[in-house]
Amino acid sequence: MRRWVVRLLSAVVVLLALFCAFVWVMEFYPRRVAHPPLRLAEGTLAIEHARIYISPSDPPIDDGSILIRNGLIAAVGKQIEIPAGTTQLPCNGCVVTAGFWNAHVHFTEPRWSGAEFKSAATLNAQLADMFLSRGFTTVVDLGSNPADTLAIRRRVESAELNGPFIYTAGPPLYPPHGIPFYLHDTTPTWIRALMLQPATPAAAQNDVRRNIAAGSDVIKLFTGSWVAHGRVLPMPLAVAKAAVETAHLNGKLVFAHPSNLAGVRVAMESGVDVLAHAADDTQGIGQGLLATIVHNNMAMIPTLKMFTTTVTPDPHYMDPIYAEVREFHDLGGTLIFGTDVGYMTDYSTEGEFEALGKCGLTATDVLAMLTTNPAAKLGVSAQKGTVTLGKLADLTVLDADPASDLANFSRVDAVVRSGRVILQSIRLPRLPHP
Ligand SMILES: [Zn+2]
Structure with a gap:
């Protein structure tokens, strides 16, 4: 040659x-090592002279204290003994609740790519900006590149990073030829070609199994996908059913992006567990259908601010969506807090709380959305969701009471996760070892 x-x-x-x-x-x-054992903080930490919301259904404890030992809640009440040498989290008249959940987030912005190799300082600043300064101790990622999300998740759980506990869906499943139009501008063609669009029930089963094997905690389906302005493509029912059945057989919940009546129907008939958004095209979504959703125990994450900021500035556009969420709530439906942050690049949460107020929700309702409702849906009520003896010390510290104004849920002063203080606002004096 x-x-x-x-x-x-x-x-x-x-x-x-x-x-x-x-x-x-x-x-x-x-x-590798998708979920390492969660590292709890060591030693004792106390919060004193706080107004404590133990749960949404209990009246608050005024001038109460919380003692945390080795990452768990060791005591909570009015007169509890704080051992000498305990680190104090500064709080005078602050308001403490169980750690907040954001059940609809994404790690898709360029700042997260190559997360495995980014410095802890860079990622800590981003995690504080996006999640901790908003009070979130647990988040559910509903679609990202697993290489990035799993790297962040592992580094958080091993306590290398200060971040929220992360559940992830990994790559979502779309209808065949059903990639949403709004992803066309931001996603290169070759990546769109790799996105999961199972055409048959067998293909859907394979995709779900592969996601779970690769570390997904939940499954995300686009049961209705906006493939063009004004046009929703529903996922074939047989495909959705196969995906949900496989997820449930493996003990995983399914979240769905519904978009309109057809998408809600596919979600309902396939047995989806959580609607990841309110339907933004509300045509045909009346009381009867919402009652069936409630009866089927399907929860809803409204993501109201995302619609107001990314779809249209028309103020009346939201009225039917507010009515849908209000009706769902009045019928006894389970609402879960989520913002779609990551897709929505404005990280502040105040607007979502204000919008939930427009749906007639009270501070008690919103606290349940932020704590007990997601913990129950994800099956971790024994560890999270309330400020109760023996549970993980995941706490959100506010500087004003949301009972007087829902927007106060966004006034976060400190965040404790697994007993570790992972955020302190500049309003607080520094701890010796934050
Ligand atoms: Zn989303």
């Missing part, structure tokens, strides 16, 4: 090997 042919072939082989190594390092190396 001629020498130049041999050289060319060698170069191709070397380049191919380098490419494979690069893909492995970027995509597969970060996915």
Whole structure:
């Protein structure tokens, strides 16, 4: 063989090997040890002279104290003994609730890509900005690149990063030819081609199994996908049913993006557990249908601010969506807090709380959305959701009472997760070891 042919072939082989190594390092190396054992804080921490909301249904304890030992709540009440040498989280008249959940987030912004190799300082600043300064101790990622989310999740759980506990759906499942139009501008064609669009029940089962094997905690379906302005493509019912059945057989919940009546119907008939949004096209979604959703125990994450900020500035656009959420709530439906942050690039939560107020929700209702409702839905009520002896010390500290104004849920002063103070606002004096 001629020498130049041999050289060319060698170069191709070397380049191919380098490419494979690069893909492995970027995509597969970060996915190892998906859930390491959760590292709890050691030692004791106390919060004193606080107004404590133990749960949405209990009256608050005024001038109460919480003692945390080794990451768990060791005592809570009016007169509890604080051992000498306990670290004090500064709080005078602050308001303490169980740690907040945001059950609809994404790690898809460019700032998260290559998370495995980003410095802890960079990621800590981003996690504080997006989640901790908003009071979130647990989040549910409803669709991101698993290489990034799993790397962040592992680094948070091993206490290398200060962040919320993360559940992730991994890659979502779309209807065949059903990638939403609003992803076209931000996603390169070759990535869109890789997005899961199972055409048959067997393909859906495979995709769900593969997601679970790769570390997904929940499954996300686009049961109704906005493929163009004004046009929703529903997921074929048989495909959705196969996906939900496989998820449930593996003990996983299914979240669905419904968009309109057809998307809600597919979600309902396939047995989806949580609507990841209110339906934004409310045509045909009346009391009867909402009552069936409630009867089927399907929860809803309204994501109201996302609609107001990313769809249209028309103020009346939201009126039927507010009415839908109000009706669902009045019928006894379970609402869960979520904002779609990550897709929505404005991280502040105040607007969502104000919008929930427009649906007639009280501070008690919203506290349940932020704490007990998601903990119950995800099956972790024994560990999270209330400020109760023996539960994980996941706490959100506010500087004003939401009972007087729902927007006070956004006035976060400090966040404790698994007993560790992972955020303190500048309004508080520094702790010796934050
Ligand atoms: Zn989303």
